Amino acid sequence: MGKVAAKIKVMPNSPDVDLDALQERLEGSLPEGAKINGVERDDVAFGLVALFPTVIVPDDTGGTEAVEEAFSNVDDVESVSVENVGRI
Amino acid sequence: MSDRHQNLAIIGHVDHGKSTLVGRLLYETGSVPEHVIEQHKEEAEEKGKGGFEFAYVMDNLAEERERGVTIDIAHQEFSTDEYEFTIVDCPGHRDFVKNMITGASQADNAVLVVAADDGVAPQTREHVFLARTLGIGELIVGVNKMDLVDYNEADYEQVVSEVEDLLKQVRFGTEDASFIPISAFEGDNVAEASENTDWYDGDILLEALNDLPEPEPPTDAPLRLPIQDVYTIDGIGTVPVGRVETGILNVGDNVSFQPSDVGGEVKTVEMHHEEVPKADPGDNVGFNVRGIGKDDIRRGDVCGPADDPPTVAETFQAQVVVMQHPSVITAGYTPVFHAHTAQVACTIESIDQKIDPSSGEVAEENPDFIQNGDAAVVTIRPQKPLSIEPSGEIPELGSFAIRDMGQTIAAGKVLDVNER
Numbered sequence: 040m041g042k043v044a045a046k047i048k049v050m051p052n053s054p055d056v057d058l059d060a061l062q063e064r065l066e067g068s069l070p071e072g073a074k075i076n077g078v079e080r081d082d083v084a085f086g087l088v089a090l091f092p093t094v095i096v097p098d099d100t101g102g103t104e105a106v107e108e109a110f111s112n113v114d115d116v117e118s119v120s121v122e123n124v125g126r127i
Numbered sequence: 128m129s130d131r132h133q134n135l136a137i138i139g140h141v142d143h144g145k146s147t148l149v150g151r152l153l154y155e156t157g158s159v160p161e162h163v164i165e166q167h168k169e170e171a172e173e174k175g176k177g178g179f180e181f182a183y184v185m186d187n188l189a190e191e192r193e194r195g196v197t198i199d200i201a202h203q204e205f206s207t208d209e210y211e212f213t214i215v216d217c218p219g220h221r222d223f224v225k226n227m228i229t230g231a232s233q234a235d236n237a238v239l240v241v242a243a244d245d246g247v248a249p250q251t252r253e254h255v256f257l258a259r260t261l262g263i264g265e266l267i268v269g270v271n272k273m274d275l276v277d278y279n280e281a282d283y284e285q286v287v288s289e290v291e292d293l294l295k296q297v298r299f300g301t302e303d304a305s306f307i308p309i310s311a312f313e314g315d316n317v318a319e320a321s322e323n324t325d326w327y328d329g330d331i332l333l334e335a336l337n338d339l340p341e342p343e344p345p346t347d348a349p350l351r352l353p354i355q356d357v358y359t360i361d362g363i364g365t366v367p368v369g370r371v372e373t374g375i376l377n378v379g380d381n382v383s384f385q386p387s388d389v390g391g392e393v394k395t396v397e398m399h400h401e402e403v404p405k406a407d408p409g410d411n412v413g414f415n416v417r418g419i420g421k422d423d424i425r426r427g428d429v430c431g432p433a434d435d436p437p438t439v440a441e442t443f444q445a446q447v448v449v450m451q452h453p454s455v456i457t458a459g460y461t462p463v464f465h466a467h468t469a470q471v472a473c474t475i476e477s478i479d480q481k482i483d484p485s486s487g488e489v490a491e492e493n494p495d496f497i498q499n500g501d502a503a504v505v506t507i508r509p510q511k512p513l514s515i516e517p518s519g520e521i522p523e524l525g526s527f528a529i530r531d532m533g534q535t536i537a538a539g540k541v542l543d544v545n546e547r
Binding site: 050054081083084085086087117118120 | 203215358363366368397398400411413414415426533535
């Protein structure tokens with residue numbers, strides 16, 4: 040089995056969150072075996088900016104659940120959702 | 128080139144050649160980046176190998192994408208004369224099914240890859256059922272690896288017959304499926320008709336892709352906008368954020384949030400930090416509704432027109448397939464259902480019918496239990512209010528994944544809603 044890239048949408052809990060610091064905290068929270076390949080940002084609305092880390096996880100160890108859970112517990116994160124998955 | 132767009136799922140059993148087919152399609156349509164081809168040519172020449180080995184390009188692409196700073200999944204794209212395709216290359220593991228159901232890019236049509244030397248295999252079944260559950264329109268069946276069976280027509284017909292049986296089982300109309308003998312590795316019948324299959328006179332793969340019906344954007348359906356998050360923004364007030372699934376959100380619309388059962392007039396809509404007069408399906412927006420406070424609405428609510436509000440289910444009947452459960456599922460089982468942005472514990476109140484996989488007919492009325500591999504019609508009672516729609520009316524809001532013990536144990540689609 041190969042690896043899977045998942046584009047994950049992370050919403051901060053307010054427009055005032057320091058996104059650089061948040062990005063570092065996300066990277067620090069990753070479970071073993073997962074890695075981040077770049078983080079995009081997207082303006083949403085009313086000053087809110089979503090972070091879109093692309094996370095690579097193995098195809099055979101059970102989905103993106105561990106990563107979603109880790110990100111959800113990071114300070115200043117409002118919500119975590121998987122936008123897109125594809126094999127690489 | 129075309130500006131008409133399709134999301135195309137590539138499905139099939141592991142090792143039946145999905146990745147090779149994706150690579151072949153990218154290569155034949157000129158979508159492999161020039162530098163990858165150049166790099167390969169140089170390496171091939173250095174090693175004294177002439178020619179162009181297709182498998183090598185595949186390896187380089189995978190490496191390239193893993194090494195790259197960003198992997199834009201949506202950029203696995205190719206164009207035919209008629210369409211621009213974005214490939215949804217489905218991961219093999221079942222836990223990704225939840226993402227396929229709740230994710231942003233649902234596939235319009237699919238190519239099912241079945242190896243000629245192996246035939247219908249377990250994941251072939253699972254993916255075909257999911258394709259149907261997820262509302263795939265047409266299925267192109269590529270009977271792949273024809274080179275491994277010496278392009279033998281009898282082997283091809285055998286696989287076609289197996290797949291037709293499978294489609295009947297899941298009630299996927301065989302008139303919505305076409306079959307093509309291909310070799311993704313050698314290139315037979317992908318971009319050019321193959322001399323190796325002179326017994327076959329149907330469309331080649333690129334022709335079949337061109338002939339796919341154009342997906343219709345769900346703008347005719349009523350507005351359905353599942354709420355992802357709710358914010359309080361200084362100077363603005365309460366701002367729900369989410370993606371428009373169907374219909375159109377206009378400034379000035381009178382909207383209703385269900386199941387919270389509150390509503391008001393849309394004052395402003397913003398997308399990419401810019402004020403817009405309306406939002407279409409697929410748009411991610413934040414908006415502000417007169418008279419709505421932060422505690423009035425929550426994640427999992429669905430926003431719709433006040434005069435055609437989102438349906439709230441007292442109970443609903445659904446068709447489910449059990450994908451992985453360590454024991455058996457009986458009435459009373461209460462796992463968590465993931466539907467759009469909602470996660471709600473729901474009780475399987477009754478198991479109404481078990482579907483016989485060999486005939487597609489009802490095998491048993493009111494069975495005592497269902498287990499792995501079973502398809503069944505069940506009646507479900509949400510433990511908290513849940514907005515969900517019949518998939519026959521609004522497919523975007525009509526499918527769900529069932530999760531328990533950290534796994535996706537089943538997937539399904541809503542047949543009928545008994546409204547609250």
